Amino acid sequence: MIFYFSGTGNSQWVAKTLAQKLNDQAQDIVGLNQIPSLEQEQQVGLVFPIYAWGVPESMMQFAGKLGKTTAFSFGICTCGADAGLAMKKLSKIYHLDSSYSIAMPNNYIIGSEIDDDDTIVRKLSAARAELETIAAEIGQKKCVYRVQEGKYPALKSNAINMGFNKFARTTKPFYTLDTCNGCGTCEKNCPAGAITLVNGRPVWKQQCYQCMRCIHDCPQTAIQYGKETAGRKRYHLKDYL
Numbered sequence: 001m002i003f004y005f006s007g008t009g010n011s012q013w014v015a016k017t018l019a020q021k022l023n024d025q026a027q028d029i030v031g032l033n034q035i036p037s038l039e040q041e042q043q044v045g046l047v048f049p050i051y052a053w054g055v056p057e058s059m060m061q062f063a064g065k066l067g068k069t070t071a072f073s074f075g076i077c078t079c080g081a082d083a084g085l086a087m088k089k090l091s092k093i094y095h096l097d098s099s100y101s102i103a104m105p106n107n108y109i110i111g112s113e114i115d116d117d118d119t120i121v122r123k124l125s126a127a128r129a130e131l132e133t134i135a136a137e138i139g140q141k142k143c144v145y146r147v148q149e150g151k152y153p154a155l156k157s158n159a160i161n162m163g164f165n166k167f168a169r170t171t172k173p174f175y176t177l178d179t180c181n182g183c184g185t186c187e188k189n190c191p192a193g194a195i196t197l198v199n200g201r202p203v204w205k206q207q208c209y210q211c212m213r214c215i216h217d218c219p220q221t222a223i224q225y226g227k228e229t230a231g232r233k234r235y236h237l238k239d240y241l
């Protein structure tokens with residue numbers, strides 16, 4: 001079984017592509033009512049995006065509740081560039097025989113423009129090849145640590161990640177343009193349950209993962225975050241597959 005968390009589809013695509021190659025199943029951890037038993041599993045995988053050189057809170061909490069297993073266990077993070085020490089930190093919560101990072105299109109629209117089309121196509125092509133290799137290594141139960149940690153990984157995964165979780169996940173800067181038509185997509189799809197429609201317009205609570213799904217997936221491009229996101233292109237993985 002391959003468990004995944006995904007904001008904008010990159011990690012979901014990685015989990016599903018790998019599951020197909022391994023003849024396994026990919027399961028979204030959002031909305032899982034109970035922690036599944038791992039008794040019959042040959043392999044257990046955790047797939048998720050990197051947030052500020054760390055593991056998303058949702059995946060950390062899930063991994064902490066997942067039972068021990070004798071199955072081969074692996075983690076794969078998807079990131080725009082580098083993952084810092086995230087996989088090492090996760091492996092302290094849940095034993096990982098293998099850890100990988102895969103460079104995927106950057107969805108952090110609050111921080112910068114998303115990648116240009118050429119970069120997206122190049123990253124997806126490299127990711128396909130890497131998944132082929134990873135599937136073969138998992139099939140052989142080979143223990144591998146192939147993670148792009150980047151420069152100053154300890155600083156990024158400790159101090160900067162702590163700052164992100166403490167301060168940057170605020171929902172205060174979210175607002176909608178008048179093009180919002182009250183369709184409810186953002187409320188229905190928010191993995192944190194942080195959005196409620198009030199008088200036909202979204203209102204944000206505090207428990208946001210900063211997954212960026214609401215911003216990228218609003219059919220009216222009506223969701224903005226402070227001054228950062230206006231005019232920036234939204235990311236839709238399906239346009240590149």
Ligand SMILES: Cc1cc2nc3c(=O)[nH]c(=O)nc-3n(C[C@H](O)[C@H](O)[C@H](O)COP(=O)(O)O)c2cc1C
Nearest residue numbers: 007008009010011049050052053079080081082107
């Ligand atoms: C809040 C946030 C923080 C991010 N931090 C990093 C980072 O530290 N390093 C990095 O390489 N990419 C970072 N990214 C980019 C994502 O990890 C990357 O685009 C990922 O593939 C998104 O996966 P998803 O589509 O499954 O959500 C960040 C994205 C978000 C939304």
Ligand code: SF4
Nearest residue numbers: 180181183184186218
């Ligand atoms: S998805 Fe966009 S248009 Fe639909 S309710 Fe949310 S903000 Fe409004």
Ligand code: SF4
Nearest residue numbers: 190208209211212214
């Ligand atoms: S409010 Fe938006 S960014 Fe925050 S968790 Fe929900 S969908 Fe993701």
